[in-house]
Amino acid sequence: MHWTKVIGQKNLKNKLEYLIETGQVPHSQLFIGPSGYGSLPLVIEFSLFLLENKDVSNAAKKLSERCQHPDLHFILPIVKRRNEKVVYSHDYIHDWLRFIDLKPYGNYSEWFESINVGNRQGLISIVDIEYARKKISLKAFNGGARVCILWGAEKMSNQASNAFLKILEEPPENTYFLLIAENQEEILPTIVSRCQIVNLRPIENSALLDVIENKTNNPEILVAKAQGNFNDLLNLINSDKDKEFEGLLIDGLRKAFKVKENKKLIVDLMDWSASLCGFGKEEQKTFLEFGVQFFRDAYLLNHSLNDIVTFKSKTNFDLSKIAPYVNDMNVKELVTLFEETHFNILRNGNVKMLFINLAFKLSELIALDVK
Template sequence: MKFRDVIGQEEAKRQLLQLVAEGRVPHAMLFCGPLGCGKMALAMAFASFLLGERDDDDADQHAAAAAMPPLTADKRRSAEAMLAKWGHPDLFFSYPVIKPAGTSSEHKMESDDFARQWNEMICKSPYFSMANWLTAMGAANQQPIIGVGESNALVRKLSMKSSQGGYKVCIIWLPERMNGECANSMLKLIEEPPHQTVFIMVCEEPEKLLETIRSRTQRFDFKRIDTPSMEQTLIDKRYVAPDMAHRIARVANGNWLAAEAELDAGNENRLFLDMFIMLMRLAYMRKIKDLKKWSEAVAGYGRERQKSMLAYFGRLIRENFMYNFHKPELNYMTAEEENFSKNFARFINEANVVELSELYERGIRDIGQNANAKIVFFDIALKTIVLLIQK
């Protein structure tokens, strides 16, 4: 994968290549940024560059490559062929996995247990979410983690010499999902890294990562994808009409995953919008029995989907509050969302916007802490009744 395949993020690309050109590549890097900004895509492009993939017509890459050991034409072709299928022997991926039912209690899960599913997913696109990964693994209600089996496997793999005589790169996706035992093992590995090994940690919630690990990495905070780049990619790569591409890019707000969701006729956000509309209508009519049924229905979703839904609810509350100012440039809604908001927005105001937003944020926290989903959602439904009255 080449840097040109990363959507936008031109400043980030130059920053990473400058590190190579100046011989300052950190042995442990922490890539942070909002969901869908392309952190993983940047990590994969940077890893590919370090392992031999190049864009000859890019001046920044040419300058960076000049500071690295020269590659023969054969070695470069070989590296690019292996990276095309993400099968380079000096590239290692680490990621959270579930423990399938029936797995022996003695077996320590590691990334290799789901290597086929992972490879299939990243070959499709470097832009993906936890929801995509859960689907690829066939997970039900499990929350994937990175356990000690994975840290043991990495110690074993990275102790070997580079097969190509250059860098070894380990990309760790969502390191904040490491359990305590794994995190402590990884800390030792990062403190005393094997020769010419680069760790790239792609993090969604860096505050949940062990402080001692954070302090031993160089952090890079990436911005959302700029709207013009996203708009142009929708036109060039997804063949979307310019006016529609403009609207989708604004609604996505720098999140390529959200842009792709809008292109999917059966996307998850449409389900979330239906559930939001149902909740608000039932709460307004104070139909307690129906709200209980609503709570039981959403309690059947997996926990990751439940958290995504509550985050969506929070966004709609903010958008409906802004809708009341009658300034279209402040709103980032789809046509379906805006159609509902024409009549609903007047119910969201200074008296309840903060409380409703906090209600959904607490719900995300409670679901993440394995609270009973039926209780969490029924509590949300009942409190929504009270808050809608404050109009």
């Protein structure tokens, strides 16, 4: 097989190739992992091999061109635009094909941003599932297999989940359902039980380094920060926000320290939390991810593990100044605070309240006595 659009994941590629070579491909598989690990391009390449067999003449084409196969169907989380009463995934097919060319490792938020739906979160509705059921019940255009890729399986509504479960219970002959999700726990358990689970692991650092070798001056540092997530790596490369985020976090920490000495300064801390609300959702997530890595590195430095610290200040900040205050007493709580805020933003929590909570707890945790 020619995995031309898939970075790394050698072991998983070998397993999928084995399934095809031995004729053991199950009719339903659920691929689990962050979008940046490559689940979408992996599944697309896998599905095209099921449809094209050993025809490699199309391998060099764009994914969008290869995806225009009559026996390949996509189900996507979408939203209604304008006054539409009913909307289907195929109504967005041109947007989708452009998206998989530009950001095949992109996440749900980036997909929704690409179709200009504002802060609304897309869903997979029952009408889309029923439409797909009718399509796959027809004879395959080429007389062979049919493949249905369901991207964002955890975005199915309850009705859609129940309807899709019925399809899996009596799947059409020679039809493969390839589900992609980031969070298995949000999928109907009976759907999960009918799928072969494929867990994606972080992309190997060596593979990421090969891809970005000439795109940045400090590839090793960025790859370490990305933690196997190519989408995050691209965002790190393309973003000039690190300096701003560093300054913002340090400013917040200074205000958090001062609140302990003078409660009247809580207003300054609230102003700081309000400034975080002014960022877009993706920037807020990136700031919180920056914070997680910042505290981890400070903790490592506190334990003299300098060799594995990845932090490189862009504002001439000396990490050793904060390191004593990130210790065994609070490091877990600090990291959890930023991770949970990140998670709740993904779940469309109240951003203002989330950052007010973060500011208050930061002042409590970072002011713990040094041990």
